[in-house]
Amino acid sequence: MDLTAIGAAIAAFTGLGAGLGIGIATAKATDAVARQPEADGKIMKLLLLGCALAEATAIYGFVVAIMIIIFK
Amino acid sequence: MLNVDWIQIGLTIFNLLFLYLLAKKFLFGRVDAILMQRREEVDSATKAADAAKQEAFETKKEYEEKIAHVDEEKEQILGDIKKQGYAEYERIVNDARKKGDQIIVEAKHNAEVENERAKEVYAAQLTDMVIDAASKIAATKHSAADDKELYDKFINEAGAKNE
Amino acid sequence: MDLKEILNELLMEDKTFLRIPVGSGTLEIYKSVVLTWVVMLVLFILMLILTRDFKVHNISKRQAAVESFVLWIRGVTGGMLGEEAMGYADYIATVLIFIAFSNMVGLFGVVPATMDLNVTIALSIMSIILVEAAGFKKKGLRNWLKGFAQPMAVIAPMNVLELLIRPLSLCMRLFGNILGATVIMELIKAVAPVIVPAMFSLYFDIFDGAIQAYVFVFLTSLYIKEAVE
Numbered sequence: 508m509d510l511t512a513i514g515a516a517i518a519a520f521t522g523l524g525a526g527l528g529i530g531i532a533t534a535k536a537t538d539a540v541a542r543q544p545e546a547d548g549k550i551m552k553l554l555l556l557g558c559a560l561a562e563a564t565a566i567y568g569f570v571v572a573i574m575i576i577i578f579k
Numbered sequence: 580m581l582n583v584d585w586i587q588i589g590l591t592i593f594n595l596l597f598l599y600l601l602a603k604k605f606l607f608g609r610v611d612a613i614l615m616q617r618r619e620e621v622d623s624a625t626k627a628a629d630a631a632k633q634e635a636f637e638t639k640k641e642y643e644e645k646i647a648h649v650d651e652e653k654e655q656i657l658g659d660i661k662k663q664g665y666a667e668y669e670r671i672v673n674d675a676r677k678k679g680d681q682i683i684v685e686a687k688h689n690a691e692v693e694n695e696r697a698k699e700v701y702a703a704q705l706t707d708m709v710i711d712a713a714s715k716i717a718a719t720k721h722s723a724a725d726d727k728e729l730y731d732k733f734i735n736e737a738g739a740k741n742e
Numbered sequence: 743m744d745l746k747e748i749l750n751e752l753l754m755e756d757k758t759f760l761r762i763p764v765g766s767g768t769l770e771i772y773k774s775v776v777l778t779w780v781v782m783l784v785l786f787i788l789m790l791i792l793t794r795d796f797k798v799h800n801i802s803k804r805q806a807a808v809e810s811f812v813l814w815i816r817g818v819t820g821g822m823l824g825e826e827a828m829g830y831a832d833y834i835a836t837v838l839i840f841i842a843f844s845n846m847v848g849l850f851g852v853v854p855a856t857m858d859l860n861v862t863i864a865l866s867i868m869s870i871i872l873v874e875a876a877g878f879k880k881k882g883l884r885n886w887l888k889g890f891a892q893p894m895a896v897i898a899p900m901n902v903l904e905l906l907i908r909p910l911s912l913c914m915r916l917f918g919n920i921l922g923a924t925v926i927m928e929l930i931k932a933v934a935p936v937i938v939p940a941m942f943s944l945y946f947d948i949f950d951g952a953i954q955a956y957v958f959v960f961l962t963s964l965y966i967k968e969a970v971e
Contacts, residue, residue: 559957563911566918573925574581577753584860587772591864594778595840601786602836609793610812613805616798 515575521568528561708737748928752853774858781843781855815839822963827876827970830963837865838959845920845951848927849943854920854951862917866909869962874905877969889969908965912958919954923947 536554540547712733716726762769792808801809819831819838844855855861878886890901923946931939 555953556957556960559953560961563915563918566922567914569922570914570918573753573921577749581859583863584770584772586769587775587858587860588864588867590771590775591778591861592868594775594782595837595864595868598782598785598840599833599836601782602789602839603832605786605789605793607812607832609796610809613796613798613809620798 511575511579515572518568518572518575522565525561525565529558532557532561708733748932749925752925752928772858772860773853774855774861777847777852777855778844778861781840781847785839785843819959819963822960822967824967824971826880827963827966830872830876830966833872834959834963837869837962838955841865841916841955841958842952845955846947848920848924848947848951854924856916856920857924859913859917862913865916865958866913869912869958869965870905870909873908873962873965873969876966880970908961912961916954916958919950923950 532554536550539550712730715733716729762771792804796805815835815838816831819834820828823831823834841856844861846854848854856865874886877889881889891898892901927939927943927946930942
């Protein structure tokens with residue numbers, strides 16, 4: 508049983524949290540834009556910022572997976 | 580991939596600080612100099628404009644005061660002239676009155692004198708006539724009725740002469 | 743397969759560029775540091791060329807563009823920093839331009855400088871020193887120490903730990919994003935070499951690089967704003 512592969516797969520699971528979080532954030536952002544269309548510039552900026560911050564945890568998982576594969 | 584080498588970190592920190600100093604001197608420094616110069620120019624131009632406006636305002640106020648004064652002076656001068664005119668008028672009228680009075684007095688005086696003279700002339704004429712009559716009466720020895728007739732004739736002649 | 747070799751080559755290569763014998767050992771200078779020097783040189787030459795012959799009135803289009811760019815960057819960083827910390831806007835703008843440039847070097851097929859953990863650690867160490875120094879200068883020694891016990895004394899260990907965690911997250915975020923972008927670009931280039939990399943490179947190299955630079959700088963200025971108020 509090659510545990511490296513299983514370890515890397517589990518590490519890649521962190522993408523789940525990021526996907527959920529960004530999905531919910533985008534849903535709320537579209538709600539806000541629908542409620543007030545003239546504020547869409549600000550809302551888009553905030554959304555991009557939030558997505559970049561939320562993506563960080565997913566990236567941590569990716570880095571750990573790569574390190575597991577490379578360093579066994 | 581994961582080797583953390585402190586020397587590299589130190590070098591990179593030094594690089595970053597150096598880059599910051601370069602950017603501050605060349606990019607931000609030059610742009611800031613230009614902006615500062617422009618701001619100073621605008622400031623000095625604004626100050627000069629303000630000063631000029633202040634000056635113009637004060638000059639305008641001065642002139643307005645002068646004009647107000649001019650009106651007053653005009654009134655004053657007119658008043659003076661009017662007063663002078665009235666004084667003149669009064670004086671002339673007084674003079675004329677005085678002269679008139681004087682003339683009347685003189686005329687009265689003259690009239691009296693004339694009267695006196697006329698009376699004297701009349702008296703002289705009368706005396707002449709009386710002498711004439713007396714001589715005529717003396718020349719002719721007439722009766723009383725003839726005298727009365729002569730007298731009447733003589734008075735009628737004198738009266739006609741005197742008329 | 744090829745991919746494993748490519749990954750190995752990319753990630754496990756010996757990063758030293760120069761070996762300078764100093765005293766008893768050798769001073770090794772990594773490629774990333776040399777790349778940082780190159781980026782600095784390019785930026786410096788660019789600044790020199792763009793800011794030559796500045797006049798006060800009757801300005802050329804280049805000068806107008808440079809001035810508006812400086813004002814725009816100052817507006818962005820000043821807005822993030824708030825009123826009191828405006829003095830740091832210049833440094834933050836420099837870091838922003840540097841990281842954005844470094845990340846986009848991947849367009850030219852060179853391994854970006856920020857893919858080295860050392861560079862990102864250096865950047866985050868400088869950021870955290872700046873944040874604490876800003877708080878220290880504003881509040882004085884006693885208040886700054888007391889700030890660790892805000893809002894309740896129980897949270898003090900967490901606050902001290904945050905001193906470590908914030909730079910760690912900053913550094914790992916930047917490193918991980920750029921590493922992921924470069925690895926995926928290499929894989930795409932290995933699979934479909936001609937047109938496809940150009941389109942993906944538009945997202946991974948340019949967009950992702952710019953966003954990560956902005957996020958790094960935004961978080962740093964957010965911490966500064968929080969520490970100064």
